[in-house]
Amino acid sequence: xxxxxxxxxxxxxxxxxxxxxxxxxxxxxxxxxxxxxxxxxxxxxxxxxxxxxxxxxxxxxxxxxxxxxxxxxxxxxxxxxxxxxxxxxxxxxxxxxxxxxxxxxxxxxxxxxxxxxxxxxxxxxxxx
Numbered sequence: 001x002x003x004x005x006x007x008x009x010x011x012x013x014x015x016x017x018x019x020x021x022x023x024x025x026x027x028x029x030x031x032x033x034x035x036x037x038x039x040x041x042x043x044x045x046x047x048x049x050x051x052x053x054x055x056x057x058x059x060x061x062x063x064x065x066x067x068x069x070x071x072x073x074x075x076x077x078x079x080x081x082x083x084x085x086x087x088x089x090x091x092x093x094x095x096x097x098x099x100x101x102x103x104x105x106x107x108x109x110x111x112x113x114x115x116x117x118x119x120x121x122x123x124x125x126x127x128x
Contacts (some may be wrong), residue, residue: 004028004078021074026050026090028078031070034063044070050076053089071083 002024009018009030018032029048037043049059064070067119079083 004075006031021048021078023078023082024090026053026093028081029074031074032069041068046070046074046077048074048081050093052092053085054081058084 005022006019007022008019009032011018016033016035018030020027021029021031028050029046030047031044033043034041034045042065044064044067045061046064047059047061051059058081060081062070062073062077064073
């Protein structure tokens with residue numbers, strides 16, 4: 001069984017810290033500094049769950065005063081959730097990830113083709 005790994009989010013701005021949590025290749029949650037909360041409030045939040053693969057009501061979120069508190073809360077929620085997941089749940093997430101990546105590539109390709117088409121038609125017409 002794969003271990004949980006943590007990766008720093010590449011989408012972070014330098015003023016926020018977010019860690020993405022993976023179980024093998026499946027992103028199962030995150031731990032990060034909360035934005036827009038008073039300094040007297042808990043500064044860390046976490047979420048545990050993935051879609052598709054986690055039914056409504058199974059996704060868990062909470063907060064912690066420190067990173068270590070948030071990590072411990074996430075770990076407890078993950079142990080509970082992981083005990084109810086099968087390979088089919090993870091495979092559903094992988095299929096959605098792969099379809100989304102393919103769809104994004106096709107959208108970019110289509111945009112490029114549509115943007116380039118008028119130029120290509122003008123060039124072909126001028127060559128005659």
